[in-house]
Amino acid sequence: xxxxxxxxxxxxxxxxxxxxAHGDTERPLYVAEDGTDEGQCLSxxxxxxxxxxxLAQAGKGGQIRVTExxxxxxxxxxxxxxxxxxxDVNGGYRKAGKSKFLTTGESVLTGVPYEYREQxxxxxxxxxxxxxxxxxxxxxxxxxxxQLHQQLKSSIAFTPCIGGTAAGLPxxxxxxxxxxxxEDISATPSAGADIWGFVDLNTGREYxxxxxxxxxxxFDVTDATNPREVGFxxxxxxxxxxxxxxxxxxxxxxxxxxxxxVTTDGQTNDGLFVIDxxxxxxxxxxxxxxxxxxxxxxxYATNTDYSTGLSITGDVPTLIIAGSNTGNGNYxxxxxxxxASPTFVSGGMGSGYMHDASSLVITDSRKDTQCVNAxxxxxxxxxxxxxxxxxxxxxNTSSPVQLSxxxxxxxxxxxxxxxxxxxxxxxxxxxxxxxxxxxxxxxRVFSVANLAAPVLAGTWSxxxxxxxxxxxxxxxxxYMSNYTRGLTILDITDPANPAAVGRLDTYPVADSTxxxxxxxxxxxxxxxxxxxxxxxxxxxxxxxxTRDVPQGSLTFASASxxxxxxxxxxxxxxxxxxxxGSVSVNYEIIHATAGPADYILTSGVLNWGDGDxxxxxxxxxxxxxxxxxxxxxxxxxxxxxxxxxxxxNLSTASLYLGDPGTLPEIGFT
Numbered sequence: 001x002x003x004x005x006x007x008x009x010x011x012x013x014x015x016x017x018x019x020x021a022h023g024d025t026e027r028p029l030y031v032a033e034d035g036t037d038e039g040q041c042l043s044x045x046x047x048x049x050x051x052x053x054x055l056a057q058a059g060k061g062g063q064i065r066v067t068e069x070x071x072x073x074x075x076x077x078x079x080x081x082x083x084x085x086x087x088d089v090n091g092g093y094r095k096a097g098k099s100k101f102l103t104t105g106e107s108v109l110t111g112v113p114y115e116y117r118e119q120x121x122x123x124x125x126x127x128x129x130x131x132x133x134x135x136x137x138x139x140x141x142x143x144x145x146x147q148l149h150q151q152l153k154s155s156i157a158f159t160p161c162i163g164g165t166a167a168g169l170p171x172x173x174x175x176x177x178x179x180x181x182x183e184d185i186s187a188t189p190s191a192g193a194d195i196w197g198f199v200d201l202n203t204g205r206e207y208x209x210x211x212x213x214x215x216x217x218x219f220d221v222t223d224a225t226n227p228r229e230v231g232f233x234x235x236x237x238x239x240x241x242x243x244x245x246x247x248x249x250x251x252x253x254x255x256x257x258x259x260x261x262v263t264t265d266g267q268t269n270d271g272l273f274v275i276d277x278x279x280x281x282x283x284x285x286x287x288x289x290x291x292x293x294x295x296x297x298x299x300y301a302t303n304t305d306y307s308t309g310l311s312i313t314g315d316v317p318t319l320i321i322a323g324s325n326t327g328n329g330n331y332x333x334x335x336x337x338x339x340a341s342p343t344f345v346s347g348g349m350g351s352g353y354m355h356d357a358s359s360l361v362i363t364d365s366r367k368d369t370q371c372v373n374a375x376x377x378x379x380x381x382x383x384x385x386x387x388x389x390x391x392x393x394x395x396n397t398s399s400p401v402q403l404s405x406x407x408x409x410x411x412x413x414x415x416x417x418x419x420x421x422x423x424x425x426x427x428x429x430x431x432x433x434x435x436x437x438x439x440x441x442x443x444r445v446f447s448v449a450n451l452a453a454p455v456l457a458g459t460w461s462x463x464x465x466x467x468x469x470x471x472x473x474x475x476x477x478x479y480m481s482n483y484t485r486g487l488t489i490l491d492i493t494d495p496a497n498p499a500a501v502g503r504l505d506t507y508p509v510a511d512s513t514x515x516x517x518x519x520x521x522x523x524x525x526x527x528x529x530x531x532x533x534x535x536x537x538x539x540x541x542x543x544x545x546t547r548d549v550p551q552g553s554l555t556f557a558s559a560s561x562x563x564x565x566x567x568x569x570x571x572x573x574x575x576x577x578x579x580x581g582s583v584s585v586n587y588e589i590i591h592a593t594a595g596p597a598d599y600i601l602t603s604g605v606l607n608w609g610d611g612d613x614x615x616x617x618x619x620x621x622x623x624x625x626x627x628x629x630x631x632x633x634x635x636x637x638x639x640x641x642x643x644x645x646x647x648x649n650l651s652t653a654s655l656y657l658g659d660p661g662t663l664p665e666i667g668f669t
Contacts, residue, residue, distance in 0.1 A: 029054045029062065032095060033069035044101050051089065052078040057435075058087045060515045060535060061191065061213075061239040061266075066091040066124070068105025073112055076141035077510040083116050084149050086516055086536050092124025113142065145509050152537035154181040158225040161545070166504065173502035174487065177224040177529060177541040182212075185538065187232045189214050193241035194470075194520040195533035197221070198309050200280055201247060201256040201592070207280065208522065208531040209260050210539045211241025216262050216275065218284045224529045224541040231284040233262075233275055239535075240265035244301040245277070246317055246336050247309035249593050254630075258309060259287070259339045261319055263296040270295065272321065274340060287340050293332070297323030300357040301336070302394065303379060305590055306472075306524040307652060310635070312361055313377060314591050318345065318397050320381065322354040329353035331383060333397050347398040350383055350390070356416035356470075358382045359394070360423050362451075370451040372401040380451065382426060384414050389428055391451050406454045408444060410437045416470050418478075421586075421640040424449055425457065425495040427471055427478060434465045435513045441468050441482060445496050458496030462488065464511035474523045475639070475647030477501075477544065479530060481518040485511050487532050489546055493644045502546040506534040526559075528649030547646035550578035554585045554606075554641055555648025557615060562656045565598075566624035569655045571636055572615045573606055576648060579613045583643030587618055587636055594632035594657055598623055608645075622657045632657045 027042055031054045035047035041054050041064075048054045051071050054064045055078055064087060073079045082089050091107025109125050117127045148168055156179035161171035169176065182189050193211030200207060205222045207230070215235040220228040235241070247258035258280075262273035271291025277284055300320040303312050311317050319334040319342050326332065333348025362371065362378040371378035373395040381400070383390040388407040394400045412432030419426050428444045441462030446454040462468075466485035471478050478490040478498060489502035507517030515535070522531040523544075532540040547553050552575045563569030573585070588603045596602070600621040608616070618636060638651040 029057055029064045030067075030101060031064060031071070032067040033071075044095065050074075051082065055081050055087055055089070056512055056514060058514060062087050062515070064089040065093050065101050066107045067093045067095055067101060068107055070108040070110065070128075072110045076138050076145055077512070079112060079138075079142050080145040080149065080509050081514075081516075082112075083119065083146065084536075090123045091120075111138075113139070148508055152179070152181060153183050155179055155184045155538075156181070161504070169486070169508055170505040171503060173544070173546040174489065174504040175543040175545060176504060177543055178227055179538060179540045180219065180227050180229075181538045185212070185217055185232070186229060187212065187214055187217070187234065191239060192519060192533045192535050192538055193239065194243060195522050195531050195539055196243040196245060196260070196520075197522045197525055197531055198245040198247060198258060198277075199307050199526050200258065200277070201308060201310075203281065204526075205281055206525045206527060206529070207277070208539065208541070209243045209245070209275075210531075210533055211243055211262065213237055213239055216241060216243065216260070216273070218260075218275070218277070218280075219539075220281055221525070221529065221531065221541055222527075224527065224543075227541060230280060230282070233273065233284065233286050235262070235264055235270050235273065236268040238264050238266035238268045238270075240297060242298045244299050244304075244319070245309035246301050246304060246319075246339055248311070248339065257339070261299050261301065261342070263299040263321065263324075265295050265297040265323065268295045272296070272299070272342065274342070276340065289341055292344060293321060293324040293326050295325050296321045297329075298354075298356050300359070302359040302381065303361060305635075305637075307526060308590075308635070310590055310592060312590060314595065318348070318394070320354075320357050320359075322357050331357065331381075333394070333400075335397070345397050348394075348400060350385075350392065350400070351402065352385050354383050354385050355414070356384045358416075358418050360419050362423060364423075366451055370403065371395065372403075373399070382417060382419070384416050384428070386414055387411060389414055389417060389426070389446075389454075391448070391454070403451045404454060406446065408456060410439065412436045418471050418473050419448075420473055420492065420495050421475065426454065427473070427492075427495075429468045429471060431467060431469065434467050438465070440465050441485070441488075443468055443471070443478075443480070443490070443498065445498070447496075458498075460490060460498040460500075462500070465513050466511045466517075467513055467515070469518070470520050472521060472523055475547075475641050475651065476644070477523070477546065477646065479521045479523040479544075481521045481532065483507070483519075484509070484514055484517040486518045486534075487521055487530065487542065489544060491546070502544060504532070504540070504542050506532055506540055507536060526650070526652050528647075528651070547648065548577055549644060549646055550580040551583050551643055551645040552577045552579055552608075552613070553646045553648040554583070554638060555650045556638070556653040558653065559650060560654040560656065562658065563620070563622045564658045564662060565622045565660050567622055569620045569622055569657070571618040571620075571653050571655060573618065573638065574615055574648075575608050575613045575645070579608075579611050581610050581643050583608050583641065583645035585638050585642070585645065585647070586640040587638050589620075590635040590637065592633040592635050592654070594634045597625065598632055598657060599634060620655055624660060628659060
């Protein structure tokens with residue numbers, strides 16, 4: 001009996017943790033006059049005492065139920081959250097024993113302006129004090145927050161960051177290119193979720209793909225100051241949506257095709273959505289596909305370039321489904337050999353619940369000494385699973401092998417993470433350590449020099465206790481969606497010692513431990529622009545100005561070059577801006593339509609000395625294979641800048657290869 005009780009307690013703890021981390025709309029929070037402001041307010045038997053404390057505990061899409069009694073609204077940000085509907089707060093409940101709240105009580109609020117009386121009456125509250133009971137600072141702050149809230153419902157035009165603000169949003173070295181509010185989206189969503197993007201290789205146009213509570217929107221952001229909605233795919237009403245993209249060349253039709261894969265979590269049967277992006281720039285469409293899951297927390301495409309969705313190695317990518325309703329939420333693998341119809345890979349599953357994932361392709365000596373199934377490379381999956389992060393060798397998709405399982409001190413909820421471009425470090429996000437351990441924003445950095453035994457190499461602590469959610473690496477910058485603090489940009493030149501260099505606060509109401517504000521950030525557009533999704537106000541396009549540094553920024557001189565087989569193609573790389581110190585940048589090649597037999601050179605490094613601003617060259621020999629074929633394409637990408645130099649906007653270029661006697665013509669249709 002004792003063992004059964006212990007098991008029940010552990011099971012209850014697990015599900016409470018899971019629900020709390022998600023802000024589960026099926027588990028409301030409770031407030032009563034005789035409650036106590038501690039814990040999570042999850043039970044009618046143990047309610048909170050104040051609405052403000054409950055608001056700080058609420059998750060995405062959270063509900064708060066308030067019993068009869070009188071409650072003071074002390075802070076402007078609490079009033080904002082109460083009025084705006086960001087959290088669903090309702091009064092008029094009455095305690096019925098220890099286990100129930102009934103809707104027959106009267107909840108009285110003080111410290112609330114009279115103009116919100118009717119609105120709050122509809123939610124079970126009676127207002128007994130107006131502005132006469134409020135101090136001037138609270139009145140001014142409340143008015144300011146409500147004005148911002150109204151402003152952010154609609155779109156905002158380009159506004160540079162000047163004097164620490166951009167269109168009323170706190171900022172540092174990040175310009176607001178545009179904001180698309182809920183009111184200007186055809187489906188008029190009420191909440192935002194994650195965001196992804198890709199570059200269409202048919203046209204070179206850039207697209208943001210944003211999840212909302214009622215579906216998925218596709219926006220042309222080639223002109224980031226003027227986003228254009230192309231299409232919206234409806235879905236069931238839920239808070240959580242995640243997206244990834246796969247793009248490939250359709251030789252039979254001599255064009256590129258792309259698909260977006262969308263998962264929805266919560267009480268939904270949306271399953272895995274497949275969206276055909278091949279109709280861009282005119283349209284998108286949902287593919288008829290029978291999903292074998294009802295819902296899932298996340299989706300990830302392994303072995304893909306994050307700008308284009310192309311396969312990195314030339315092998316067929318694998319779609320990873322995380323936290324589905326099938327099994328215990330362990331990851332499930334799907335082959336994208338038929339991109340419109342992902343196929344489950346038998347045996348391609350993890351051992352425990354996965355919340356989020358990332359992956360990297362290892363080509364250094366670790367593939368031979370630390371991986372199990374490696375050939376020319378080792379494909380490694382990072383599994384973030386609430387209590388630790390795991391590393392798997394998934395080179396053989398149907399037979400994954402766990403290489404390590406890494407917990408750490410003060411773990412709250414291991415949520416997600418990303419890796420440095422030199423593939424030596426992993427940045428780990430914990431979604432609950434700020435709340436449970438009272439920490440400031442905390443990003444942990446692990447060395448993965450030994451894949452079998454990652455070691456904590458450092459941490460970054462922010463100036464507030466806003467929760468870190470997701471983060472992504474481009475060059476030596478880390479782009480982090482920091483919930484109520486918006487977008488935070490870190491300089492990771494020294495990965496073990498990140499430093500904050502920029503921000504754009506998309507949720508200027510507060511920097512608290514609430515699940516509001518920036519959900520996702522996507523920094524992989526060829527333009528260098530950043531897409532940010534915000535739970536409460538839509539999505540934003542931003543420009544990172546932190547890369548203007550004394551050491552200079554490294555960029556291609558042009559977006560493309562051409563060569564014929566048997567000759568050499570040359571790409572020029574510039575050092576713009578400053579020339580302080582010695583700097584370097586690595587480069588690598590993605591095949592696109594060419595193959596490894598079509599050229600000589602796969603990767604390398606360029607170096608500049610102190611004061612040197614001369615152009616450097618990447619020379620690629622095109623192999624004459626004697627085959628009469630069409631123009632082939634290589635994509636060359638700058639990565640891992642050294643010496644504190646940064647990547648410029650044009651960090652990717654194409655080399656087009658033609659048959660002898662022809663000169664490839666470069667252009668988009």
